[in-house]
Amino acid sequence: DAGVIQSPRHEVTEMGQEVTLRCKPISGHNSLFWYRQTMMRGLELLIYFNNNVPIDDSGMPEDRFSAKMPNASFSTLKIQPSEPRDSAVYFCASTRWGSGETQYFGPGTRLLVL
C-alpha cells in the first residue's frame, strides 16, 4: 500500500496568497483528518471527514481555512488569504472507521508564509 500521500511536501508563499494542500488517503479508508503542528500549539486537529462528509470542523482556526473532500480518494485544505502565523507542518491522516481507530499519517506539508 502506498500510504497517505500529501502534496506539496514544502510550500513557501507570500502573505496574502492562496495556498492549497492536497491529500490522498489510503485506499479503503473512510475517515480523513487534517492536523496542524506548530512548536507553540503542538498537534491540533483541524477537521475530519467520515465517508467524505465533514463531521467536525471546530478546530479550523478561522474563515480563511476551508477543507473539501470531493471523493473518497482526495481532499484539499485551502488557506485564503495566507498569513505568516499559518506557517506550520500540516498533516493528513486516514483510518478505516471501526478497525481499531489507528490513524496513518502522511509525510506532512511544511508551509512557510513570508
Next chain:
Amino acid sequence: AQTVTQSQPEMSVQEAETVTLSCTYDTSENNYYLFWYKQPPSRQMILVIRQEAYKQQNATENRFSVNFQKAAKSFSLKISDSQLGDTAMYFCAFINNNDMRFGAGTRLTVKP
C-alpha cells in the same frame, strides 16, 4: 474534555538501556484507544504501539511495551535495548469516536 498529559518534555538514555516515557489522560469514556507515535527528525508520524481500553493485557511490539493502568488513566511506554534510531519525539494519543487528542510530546535522545 479529553486531555492527554506528557509530563516529561525531554529525556535521554544510553544506548542498549531501558527508558520509560509517561503519559496520563483524562476522560469519562469507557471505550477508547491509546497510541504512542514516534516523530523522528524527518517529521513523519510513525505508529509505535496501540492499546484498546477494553483489553487488560498490555500491548507489546518488539522492544516497545506499554503499562496500561485504566483506573489510574496512565499509559506509559517502555523502550528496551534503546537504539540510536529511537531518537525522536514521542507522542501519546487518545481517541474516542474520532476525537483524537495528542500530548505535547517527549523528546527522547539515545546517547551512544
